[in-house]
Amino acid sequence: DIQITQSPSSLSAAIGDRVTITCRTSQSISTYLNWYQQKPGKAPQLLIYLASNSQTGVPSRFSGSGSGTDFTLTIDNLQPEDFATYYCQQSYSVPQTFGQGSRLDI
Amino acid sequence: QAQLQESGPGQVRPSETLSLTCTVSGDTMLGYYWTWIRQPPGRGLEWIGYEYYGGGGSSYNPSLKSRVTISVDTSEKQVSLKLTSVTATDSAVYYCARLDTAHYAMDVWGEGITVTVSS
Numbered sequence: 001d002i003q004i005t006q007s008p009s010s011l012s013a014a015i016g017d018r019v020t021i022t023c024r025t026s027q028s029i030s031t032y033l034n035w036y037q038q039k040p041g042k043a044p045q046l047l048i049y050l051a052s053n054s055q056t057g058v059p060s061r062f063s064g065s066g067s068g069t070d071f072t073l074t075i076d077n078l079q080p081e082d083f084a085t086y087y088c089q090q091s092y093s094v095p096q097t098f099g100q101g102s103r104l105d106i
Numbered sequence: 107q108a109q110l111q112e113s114g115p116g117q118v119r120p121s122e123t124l125s126l127t128c129t130v131s132g133d134t135m136l137g138y139y140w141t142w143i144r145q146p147p148g149r150g151l152e153w154i155g156y157e158y159y160g161g162g163g164s165s166y167n168p169s170l171k172s173r174v175t176i177s178v179d180t181s182e183k184q185v186s187l188k189l190t191s192v193t194a195t196d197s198a199v200y201y202c203a204r205l206d207t208a209h210y211a212m213d214v215w216g217e218g219i220t221v222t223v224s225s
Contacts, residue, residue, distance in 0.1 A: 043201055043218050044151065057182040070217035087151055091210040094165040099150040103151070 002026050002090050007098025013078055013104060021073045021086055021102045023041075023066075029092035033071045035064055038101075039084045048073065049087075109134035110202050110216035117222050122225075128185040128202030128216055135159045138147070139205035140178050140185040141212060144198040152198075153192050156205060192223045 003026040013019050023033065031051035036044035046055045048064035051071055061076040075082055083106055088099040114126035124159040128140070141156040154199055155166035175188045185208050199220050203212040 029157075032210055035207075036214075043203075045215070046211050046213050049206075049209040049213075053209070055213065064136040079190075089151075089153075091205070095155075095167040095169075096153040098153065101150045 001095055002029065002093060002097055004088060004090060004097055004099040006088055006102055008102060009100060010030075010103040012106065014106065015078055015080060016080045018074065018076050019078060019104065020075075021104075023071045023073075023088035023099050025071075025090055026070045028068045029090045032065050032090055033064075033066065033093035034089045034091060035062075035073045036087045036089065037082075037084050038087065044087060076089065108204060108213060108214045110204065111131055112200060112219040113204055114219060114221070116220060117224060118192055118196075119225050121191055123209060124189040124196065126187045126200055126202075126219060126221070128187075130183040130204075131183070137178050137179065139163065139207065140176070141186045141203045141205050142185075143177060143201045143203060143212075144177075144196075145201070146154055146195075146198045154189075155201075157185070160188055162202070167201045178205055194223050197221060197223045 005024045021070050032049045035048040038044040038088045047058050063074050069073045085103045087101050109131045111129045118124045139156040141155040157164040157178050173190045179188050199218040200220045202216045204214040205211045206209050
């Protein structure tokens with residue numbers, strides 16, 4: 001199985017801040033890395049697919065980068081609705097695996 | 107726009123079989139992998155497995171492989187999950203999701219269903 005180390009596990013930020021979340025995989029996965037946002041009591045929603053491509057309807061303040069084993073999700077100009085938990089997921093091989101999650105608080 | 111809705115019992119007794127159904131509406135099932143994911147209370151996401159729309163393309167998490175079966179019924183537009191010999195550690199919110207083979211990502215999710223294993 002491909003292991004994913006996601007960091008930080010939690011972070012605090014303010015409206016208007018820029019935050020970065022990282023995922024490192026145990027082996028190279030090219031760009032088969034996706035990012036999801038989950039709010040309490042809700043299903044995850046796809047933000048970024050194949051490392052750097054924004055899902056339709058996702059605000060432009062969300063961006064992703066990376067390839068190989070190191071990946072980053074950046075959120076610019078934090079908005080109140082961005083406070084949530086973020087997960088990365090590799091779709092390079094089965095079993096598909098998720099990072100442990102990063103909880104973003106005010 | 108595709109919508110997914112999970113259904114099934116909210117409580118299952120230990121050692122019995124958990125059976126859930128995901129009903130697809132608003133779009134075709136063709137060309138997608140239909141996936142189940144679960145999330146224990148207060149914890150992260152765990153990939154259970156998927157099945158291709160036409161069958162014959164299943165893959166399961168090795169941690170569950172001996173107990174899990176996912177099947178797709180395109181005529182009824184349903185995806186089913188069966189998990190045998192459940193224990194308390196199988197208590198979780200269960201989600202079905204659609205894996206888009208163009209983007210290799212789960213672009214549509216159901217709202218989830220909470221299943222508790224308890225006698």
